[in-house]
Amino acid sequence: MDVFNNAVIFITKVLEKLLIFIMWIMVSAVIWQVFTRFVINSPSTFTDELSRYLMQWVGILGGAYVYALKRHLAIEVLIEKLSEKRKHILSIIISSIVLIFCSIVLIYGGFSTVQTTLEFNQVSPSLSLFGTNLPMGYVYLSAPISGMIISLCSVNDIIQSFHKMVKKSGNL
Numbered sequence: 001m002d003v004f005n006n007a008v009i010f011i012t013k014v015l016e017k018l019l020i021f022i023m024w025i026m027v028s029a030v031i032w033q034v035f036t037r038f039v040i041n042s043p044s045t046f047t048d049e050l051s052r053y054l055m056q057w058v059g060i061l062g063g064a065y066v067y068a069l070k071r072h073l074a075i076e077v078l079i080e081k082l083s084e085k086r087k088h089i090l091s092i093i094i095s096s097i098v099l100i101f102c103s104i105v106l107i108y109g110g111f112s113t114v115q116t117t118l119e120f121n122q123v124s125p126s127l128s129l130f131g132t133n134l135p136m137g138y139v140y141l142s143a144p145i146s147g148m149i150i151s152l153c154s155v156n157d158i159i160q161s162f163h164k165m166v167k168k169s170g171n172l
Contacts, residue, residue, distance in 0.1 A: 004152065004155060004156040004159055005156055005160070007152060007156075008068055008152060008153050008156045011068065011149055011152065012065065012068045012069065015061060015064065015065045015068065015149065016065065018061065019058060019061060019062060019065060022054050022057055022058050022061075023058060025050075025054060026050075026051050026054040026055060026058065029047040029050045029051045029054070030047070030051050032044055032047050033047040033048055033051070045126045046126050046127045046128070049124060049125070049126050049127045050127055053124075053127070053134075053139045056139065056142060057139075057142045060142040060143055060146045061142055061145070061146050061149075063146060063150075064145075064146040064147075064149040064150050064153075065149075067098075067149075067150050067153055068149065068150075068153045078090075084165075084168055085165055085168065088161040088162070088164055088165035088168075089161075089165065091157060091158075091161040092157075092158050092161045092162060092165075095154045095155075095157040095158045095161070096154070096158060098150065098154045099151055099154035099155065099158070102147040102148075102150045102151045102154065103147070103151060105147070106143050106144060106146060106147025106148075106150065107144050107147040107148060107151065109143070110140065110141075110143030110144035110146075110147055111144045113137075113140045113143070114137040114138075114140050114141050114143075114144065115137070117135065117136045117137040117140060118135055118137035121135070122135070122136040122137070123135055123136060124136060124139070
């Protein structure tokens, strides 16, 4: 039980630092874009695309980060009226649905998209790294990574809720 919880805590801290770094790069790219466009009158060709791709990473990984912190949007009107045991049962059901969704849509669908774009050599039109255009599969990799993080958090939530439910009933 503690293994999942410790992993979630570690991943949350790493994700927080990564999101701060990505935001810093994104803001720097936008400032550079504005500077080159309006001061130099020669707009940078890659910063617009870079900022869009980084925004995608921030949005999707940010969703995983918020889910890990349990600060996601939730409707708690129903939960407040339930007994402790039923709250834990509902939490297990909700976490299971999230786990299934993330496994199918974000992990499976995300990896399929990454694999397809890499197989067909789809590249970014103007963003290049080390002399070659950035493969779009790397941009789409944010979805399966986020899906794995959310899935890990869901499994942790299921284990925590089950453990609390069993402990409250006196069976542990």
